Amino acid sequence: MKQHFAMMAAYNAWCNERIYTAAAQLSEADYHADRGAFFKSVSGTLNHLLAADRIWLKRFTAEGEAPDRLDAILFESFADLLAARRTEDRRIIAYVESLSETDFASPIRYRSLTNPTEIEQPLGPVLAHFFNHQTHHRGQVHGLLTGLGLDAPVLDLVAFQRASGMGMT
Secondary structure: OHHHHHHHHHHHHHHHHHHHHHHOOOOHHHHHOOOOEOOEOHHHHHHHHHHHHHHHHHHHHOOOOOOOOOOOOOOOOHHHHHHHHHHHHHHHHHHHHHOOHHHHHOEEEEEOOOOOOEEEEEHHHHHHHHHHHHHHHHHHHHHHHHHOOOOOOOOOHHHHHHHHOOOOO
16 A cells, blocks of 8 residues: 555656646736636645645644645745645655555544544545545646646656556556
């Protein structure tokens, strides 16, 4: 299981680099414009992903800053958001690397921001949600970029596997 989640952490960082490289081509106006996405804009959606990652990593590690809103705009500046994204991706990779095989079956307790009752479930399924959530919202950003006329990058897991060699054996 650890090998799978290590691949997902590396895939996550790879996808983020690709989507941010594409988003860097946007004008400031297009980057911040409400395009009707759940978190409104490219900026809003990328900020949501960072906010959610920080919330989950705080739950996983009891370390780091975590916003109290899912729609928090952590960084207005694209450059600042990119720097923070890269830092968070390194934290995610390091966290997964720190886990043992038995950790994935261990329970984690947390409170949801939207329904603050205590939830307990094994870490493995929570990590599956964590990485799936990122894929979901990156897909929204991909759609926004495509709608703005950019050549959005391939983000398929199999493309990452072929490029990195992870998951090929």
